[in-house]
Amino acid sequence: MPKLLNQFRSFYFRNYPDDMEIQIDYFAVFGGVGWDIDTSKPIAFLIEELILQNFNTLEEKIEQLTLGESENKRLLRALAVGDRRIFSAFNRAGLNNANGGSALNYLQEKGLVQIEYSREEPAKSLNSNKKLKREIARHRVSHKVLFTQPFVRFWFYFIVPHAKEIREGKFDDFFKDFETRQNSYTSLVFEELSEILLNYHIRDSQILSSGSYWDAKIEIDILTITDDESIYVAECKWTNHIVNKSELHKLEEKCEKLDIKPTQIAFFSKRGFSKELMMNQSKELALYSASDFDALVKSTSKEELIEEFI
Structure with missing residues (x-):
């Protein structure tokens, strides 16, 4: 969490947004990249100018960070859009515990994600001779995952599903998606x-x-x-x-x-x-x-x- 706070402060002192609502909205997209951002400009304009128009260069950097490995990228995509629980992310990404665990370990070592450990007590029956109900017994305590840089989550949340169109210079579908889901996307950064x-x-x-x-x-x-x-x-x-x-x-x-x-x-x-x-x-x-x-x-x-x- 201190890393996110440092990035939040860094973003503020680089760019001096007019108010904290702008700070949070723009930080949720550009947090972690270390760019100078003109927050007096609309966020959609900045996304097109700084991200979409520089898609190829940024994609190369993302490829380097993920080693170009399909499992790493699929897991990041699943973590970006899902409920952040490890097991459900594996399922969404089409990974099993072995290759999913390997991908998660790599992303942790690279500093792209961190684990948020569950504080739920494992289910157990008060009567040692009595079996748990099936739905309780089958429930697995699942830890969650947080991205360490907002921009990386933004990339896998919004950019990746529209990558083909963006490469072709077609941005309309991306912006429709962004307009529809911006608040929902920003909610996690706001929560942190x-x-x-x-x-x-x-x-x-x-x-x-x-x-x-x-x-x-x-x-x-x-x-x-x-x-x-x-x-x-x-x-x-x-x-x-x-x-x-x-x-x-x-x-x-x-x-x-x-x-x-x-x-x-x-x-x-x-x-x-x-x-x-x-x-x-x-x-x-x-x-x-x-x-x-x-x-x-x-x-x-x-x-x-x-x-x-x-």
């Missing part, structure tokens, strides 16, 4: 950054465990536990809709099912919150908008810029 911001605000505590939580039935975007047994849960919404009180009820229900009593519930939203939810802000309910992410850059300096790999 939201975890960083949440943990920044509780930095005086010792964090024992942090990340997303998932099991066979429940998913929570962020679950952070500190050494004083405080529990922070959060959901992240990078959509064009405000977050209302119904989202609070849904998250409270998830906590009840997990039998946890959060010290604080937090929401991170691109478009803000309903008046009703705003009136409920307290120590137990924290609400963060895009503008709050400036806390991640104001505590550093331009001298701390890092070099990215592309």
